[in-house]
Amino acid sequence: MQSVPELTGAHEASVLARLERAGHLVDDRLEAALADHGLSVAKMAVLNELARAEGALPLGGLAERLTCARSNITQLVDRLEAESLVRRVPAPGDRRSIHAQLTEAGRERWVAGAATMARVEADLLTRLSADERVALAALLDRLLSNELAPPPPGPPAR
Amino acid sequence: MQSVPELTGAHEASVLARLERAGHLVDDRLEAALADHGLSVAKMAVLNELARAEGALPLGGLAERLTCARSNITQLVDRLEAESLVRRVPAPGDRRSIHAQLTEAGRERWVAGAATMARVEADLLTRLSADERVALAALLDRLLSNELAPPPPGPPAR
DNA sequence: AAAGATTGATCCTTCAATCTTC
DNA sequence: GAAGATTGAAGGATCAATCTTT
Numbered sequence A, B: 001m002q003s004v005p006e007l008t009g010a011h012e013a014s015v016l017a018r019l020e021r022a023g024h025l026v027d028d029r030l031e032a033a034l035a036d037h038g039l040s041v042a043k044m045a046v047l048n049e050l051a052r053a054e055g056a057l058p059l060g061g062l063a064e065r066l067t068c069a070r071s072n073i074t075q076l077v078d079r080l081e082a083e084s085l086v087r088r089v090p091a092p093g094d095r096r097s098i099h100a101q102l103t104e105a106g107r108e109r110w111v112a113g114a115a116t117m118a119r120v121e122a123d124l125l126t127r128l129s130a131d132e133r134v135a136l137a138a139l140l141d142r143l144l145s146n147e148l149a150p151p152p153p154g155p156p157a158r
Numbered sequence C: 001a002a003a004g005a006t007t008g009a010t011c012c013t014t015c016a017a018t019c020t021t022c
Numbered sequence D: 001g002a003a004g005a006t007t008g009a010a011g012g013a014t015c016a017a018t019c020t021t022t
Helices: A009-035 A041-053 A059-065 A070-082 A104-125 A130-144 B005-035 B041-053 B059-065 B070-082 B104-125 B130-144
Strands: A086-090 A098-102 B086-090 B098-102
Touching: A009 A041, A009 A104, A009 B005, A009 B104, A009 B130, A041 A059, A041 A070, A041 A086, A041 A098, A041 A104, A059 A070, A059 A098, A070 A086, A098 A104, A104 B005, A130 B005, A130 B130, B005 B041, B005 B104, B041 B059, B041 B070, B041 B086, B041 B098, B041 B104, B059 B070, B059 B098, B070 B086, B098 B104
Parallel strands: none
Antiparallel strands: A086 A098, B086 B098
C-alpha cells in the first residue's frame, strides 16, 4: 500500500467536482420537471430538433445534430413513436433512409415541455446576477476551448 | 422575469448549455482515460470510497455516500466482484447486512485509476489561471447554493 | 464497398416489488 | 413492521455486427 494518491489533486478536483455537481443539478431539475409531462431531457432534445426543422428529418441527421450514436436515435424514436409523439415516414428519394416527423400531439407536448424547461432554467439562474452570468459563461468558454483542441505536448492522459 | 422574454431566455439557456457541455466534457475525458484501465467513473467512485474507508463498508453505506439508489450499488458491486476488484463479506453483527471490501487487485487498480484521474483533471484545468479557477469555483458555489434551498415563492416549475 | 437503419450486448441509473433478518 | 439487499422492468447511452439499398 503505497502513499495515498491525490492531495495535489484536491485543489483541482474541487473545481471540477463543483462543475459536475452543477451539471447534475441542472439535469436533475429538468428531468424532474419534464417527468410531469411524461417527457425527459433526451426526448425533448429530439422534439426540439424536429420542431426547429419545420418538417421531417432523417434519423442519421438527428444523431448528428444531437451528437450521439445512431442506434440511440433508433430507440429514442421507438419510444416517441410508441407514444405517438413522432412518426416515421419513408424518405422521398432514398429507400434506405427514414425520416422522423412531429405529430400534432408531439408538437403540443413540445410546447409544454419547452415552457417548462424555460421556467426551470430561469429559476436556476435567479441566484446569479447578470454580471455573474456573463462571467460564468466566459469562464466556461475558456474551459470548453479545450474541447476541440486537446493540448499538444505529450499524450493527453493514459 | 419581467423584461424581454425571448432575449433573456436565450441568454439563460446559453449559460446553462455551456454548463452541461463542460460537465460532459469532464465526464467524457475521465471515462475515456479510465477505460484504458478497464475502469469507469462509476466504478472509481466505489473503489474510492472503499479505499478511503480502510476496510469494509456496508452496501447501504456506499449508496448513501455516493447518493444513489441501493440497487445501483448491488449491480456495480456485482460487476466489480466479477472482476475480482471487490469482495462481498458478511457483516459481523447483522446477518441482513453485507459489506464490500477492496481486494489487492482492486487496490492496485484504484491507485492506477486515481493517478489517471488526477492527470486528466490537471490537464483540463491548464486552460484556467489560478485566479480563474477560484472565480469559477465561487460562481458555481452560488449556483449550487440552490441545491438545498429551492426558492420559496411560488411553485418551482411545473 | 459505403451509407442508413436496426438489432443484440453491455453499462449505468432509477423505481417498484420481493426476500430475509431484525 | 422496518431495515438491508436483491431482482425485474425500464430509460438512456455506446459499440459491434447485421441487413438493405445505393
